[in-house]
Amino acid sequence: MIEIDNVTRRYGAKVAVNELSLHIPAGELFAFLGPNGAGKTTTIKMLVGLLRPSSGSIRLCGYDVSERHHAANRLLGYVPDVPYLYDKLSGLEFLHFIADMYGVDKRVAEDKIAEQIELFELRDFVAELTESYSHGMKQRLAFAAAMLHDPSVVVIDEPMVGLDPRSVRLIKDLLRAKARGGQTIFMSTHLLSIAEEIADRVGIVDQGRLQFLGTIDQLRERLATHERSLEQLYLNFTAAELAEQRGNASADAAAPSPEAEEAR
Numbered sequence: 001m002i003e004i005d006n007v008t009r010r011y012g013a014k015v016a017v018n019e020l021s022l023h024i025p026a027g028e029l030f031a032f033l034g035p036n037g038a039g040k041t042t043t044i045k046m047l048v049g050l051l052r053p054s055s056g057s058i059r060l061c062g063y064d065v066s067e068r069h070h071a072a073n074r075l076l077g078y079v080p081d082v083p084y085l086y087d088k089l090s091g092l093e094f095l096h097f098i099a100d101m102y103g104v105d106k107r108v109a110e111d112k113i114a115e116q117i118e119l120f121e122l123r124d125f126v127a128e129l130t131e132s133y134s135h136g137m138k139q140r141l142a143f144a145a146a147m148l149h150d151p152s153v154v155v156i157d158e159p160m161v162g163l164d165p166r167s168v169r170l171i172k173d174l175l176r177a178k179a180r181g182g183q184t185i186f187m188s189t190h191l192l193s194i195a196e197e198i199a200d201r202v203g204i205v206d207q208g209r210l211q212f213l214g215t216i217d218q219l220r221e222r223l224a225t226h227e228r229s230l231e232q233l234y235l236n237f238t239a240a241e242l243a244e245q246r247g248n249a250s251a252d253a254a255a256p257s258p259e260a261e262e263a264r
Helices: 040-046 070-072 093-101 105-121 135-147 167-182 191-198 216-223 230-256 258-263
Strands: 001-011 016-024 030-034 055-060 076-079 151-158 184-188 202-204 209-214
Touching: 001 040, 001 135, 016 040, 016 202, 016 209, 030 167, 030 191, 030 230, 040 055, 040 151, 040 184, 076 135, 093 105, 093 135, 105 135, 135 167, 151 167, 167 184, 167 191, 184 216, 191 230, 209 216, 216 230
Parallel strands: 030 184, 030 202, 076 151, 151 184
Antiparallel strands: 001 016, 001 055, 202 209
């Protein structure tokens, strides 16, 4: 499971994530939504240990990501939006490297690698150097590598970028199956139709703050609408939030300062 408790991350004077709290149980597929610059990528980087929170704590399956980084990472699978591979390794060599890095027994690793090659339909190119791969091929290899050690938590940033429709269907089915099997899936995406189809809950973040957390039905209730599309619900919600922020800013600007009140 994922436990994010009152996490803030600052870059100098800029607050990228502001007092974020999220608890995502085992077996849930969670979609993290928000506009560009909302704090999604910073949150993901903290989740996987690439950044430390300025304050607050993050735990994966009970392990503090900052204090027990190696223990947490052994339970984590991570698929970034841009796959990081080694150009001079073949796909097969890369999978063996990942298995060694996670300490998978060599006999078990052979079966696991063969399983991932079949599952992600890598056989036609897995022997070639990854420098020759298209983005979609790299993405499928990155998924195979992330799932190789049977992680308890999978964190995915924009999972469908560069994938053809067949691969998109494969990934959607896989993520739902993994969640049903007890894995915790944390997925950031701009493709609202994907979130609508497969997510158990969604979180909407903006300006570093969590603005909504719940099911799509709960989002409809909050907006008091019968609108069915998550895309339209999201647009309506973010427009309402923006209008409220502008209204608050105007009210603050119009309010007399304490000095002016005192002068009266």
